[in-house]
Amino acid sequence: MSSKDCHSNKPIRVVITGAAGQIAYSLIHQIGNGDVFGKEQSIILHLLDITPVMGVLNGVVMEIQDMSLPLVKDVIPTDSEEVAFKDVDVALFVGAMPRKEGMERKDLLSANVKIFKSQGTALDKFAKKNVKVVVVGNPANTNCYILAHYAPSIPRENFTCLTRLDHNRAKAQLASRLKVSSSAIKNVIIWGNHSSTQFPDVRSATVSINGQETAVYDAIRDDQWLKNDFVSTVQKRGAAVIAARKLSSAMSAAKAICDHVRDWWYGTRENEWVSMGIISDGSYGIEKGLVFSYPVEIKNGQISIVQDLQMDDWAKGMIEKTQKELVEEKNDALKATNSE
Numbered sequence: 607m608s609s610k611d612c613h614s615n616k617p618i619r620v621v622i623t624g625a626a627g628q629i630a631y632s633l634i635h636q637i638g639n640g641d642v643f644g645k646e647q648s649i650i651l652h653l654l655d656i657t658p659v660m661g662v663l664n665g666v667v668m669e670i671q672d673m674s675l676p677l678v679k680d681v682i683p684t685d686s687e688e689v690a691f692k693d694v695d696v697a698l699f700v701g702a703m704p705r706k707e708g709m710e711r712k713d714l715l716s717a718n719v720k721i722f723k724s725q726g727t728a729l730d731k732f733a734k735k736n737v738k739v740v741v742v743g744n745p746a747n748t749n750c751y752i753l754a755h756y757a758p759s760i761p762r763e764n765f766t767c768l769t770r771l772d773h774n775r776a777k778a779q780l781a782s783r784l785k786v787s788s789s790a791i792k793n794v795i796i797w798g799n800h801s802s803t804q805f806p807d808v809r810s811a812t813v814s815i816n817g818q819e820t821a822v823y824d825a826i827r828d829d830q831w832l833k834n835d836f837v838s839t840v841q842k843r844g845a846a847v848i849a850a851r852k853l854s855s856a857m858s859a860a861k862a863i864c865d866h867v868r869d870w871w872y873g874t875r876e877n878e879w880v881s882m883g884i885i886s887d888g889s890y891g892i893e894k895g896l897v898f899s900y901p902v903e904i905k906n907g908q909i910s911i912v913q914d915l916q917m918d919d920w921a922k923g924m925i926e927k928t929q930k931e932l933v934e935e936k937n938d939a940l941k942a943t944n945s946e
């Protein structure tokens with residue numbers, strides 16, 4: 607879709623998988639309300655879930671009707687991948703099994719990878735070739751890798767996975783420490799996997815205090831905190847929410863999906879970057895083809911990796927660790943899909 611088409615009022619088709627689940631329950635309203643694609647853009651919602659929860663999904667559809675959202679022109683609830691992916695412009699892959707307390711996200715690999723093999727094959731067959739894809743279901747990077755692998759006719763740059771929740775968490779931790787609004791913090795980076803090996807990096811981050819832009823490192827002046835507590839709080843935030851709620855993050859995940867897609871649709875702000883899992887082109891020495899979270903800028907729908915950021919040995923070590931985990935996950939996932 608050209609950026610002109612993007613902003614026309616012809617309805618766009620947006621599929622949400624896992625539409626009867628808890629993230630979708632927060633997400634659907636924001637999309638239908640125009641918070642992502644704008645207040646002029648009408649939408650046809652395709653809602654995919656599995657057969658046993660079609661009753662629940664019908665309840666969600668009733669609630670969508672009851673919200674009386676002018677931008678929502680039609681709602682298509684389904685358990686068929688063909689119906690779900692037919693001619694879609696944007697595909698939000700939320701549906702997957704979530705982890706429980708005590709599990710790592712990669713423990714979900716064997717169950718969830720099968721879903722992404724099947725849905726990748728269907729996406730390839732039925733979606734528009736310029737469909738914009740966001741994978742949320744965990745393990746998000748590796749599920750995205752498998753989805754792209756089984757959808758070879760869709761351009762590689764159209765596949766992304768969600769690390770914006772981690773990015774938002776990092777901003778919020780820094781804002782709280784500095785007692786500023788999170789909108790004052792710019793250019794944090796999440797490198798790598800949406801897992802406890804991710805590297806939340808603040809070496810390029812700035813904070814605006816009384817109109818003055820300062821490096822976050824200089825404003826905080828606590829190398830120990832930035833390298834230890836801050837990093838581990840962001841890495842383990844998903845698990846902390848599960849321990850408290852006995853359910854995984856949903857409201858904050860839905861908000862992060864909206865941030866991710868809105869920035870892809872409209873572009874990032876001048877001199878400001880965000881974190882996205884994308885298919886690596888080899889930048890920063892990362893294995894080509896891995897789905898890796900990078901700092902990116904977006905213009906006219908094109909995502910580009912922010913280049914030439916300096917790394918010290920500690921940062922290189924952090925990036926190496928998360929890359930290693932992603933290579934292992936990728937190999938395990940390929941084995942699991944090939945052995946079916």
Ligand SMILES: NC(=O)C1=CN([C@@H]2O[C@H](COP(=O)(O)OP(=O)(O)OC[C@H]3O[C@@H](n4cnc5c(N)ncnc54)[C@H](O)[C@@H]3O)[C@@H](O)[C@H]2O)C=CC1
Pocket residue numbers: 623624625626627628629630654655656659700701702703704705721741742743744746768769770771772800854855856859
């Ligand atoms: N990348 C990220 O930052 C985040 C990822 N997540 C992940 O998002 C996923 C969804 O989370 P929740 O909505 O809380 O889970 P949930 O369990 O409430 O909902 C998941 C939905 O997916 C459906 N589903 C299962 N298999 C499916 C299939 N083959 N096709 C279509 N739908 C299918 C289920 O029936 C259920 O309705 C989980 O994997 C979770 O770990 C959650 C938060 C943040």
Ligand SMILES: O=C(O)CCC(=O)C(=O)O
Pocket residue numbers: 704705711744771843844845847848854855
């Ligand atoms: O942590 C999980 O496994 C589920 C939710 C999630 O990915 C997160 O909150 O970051």
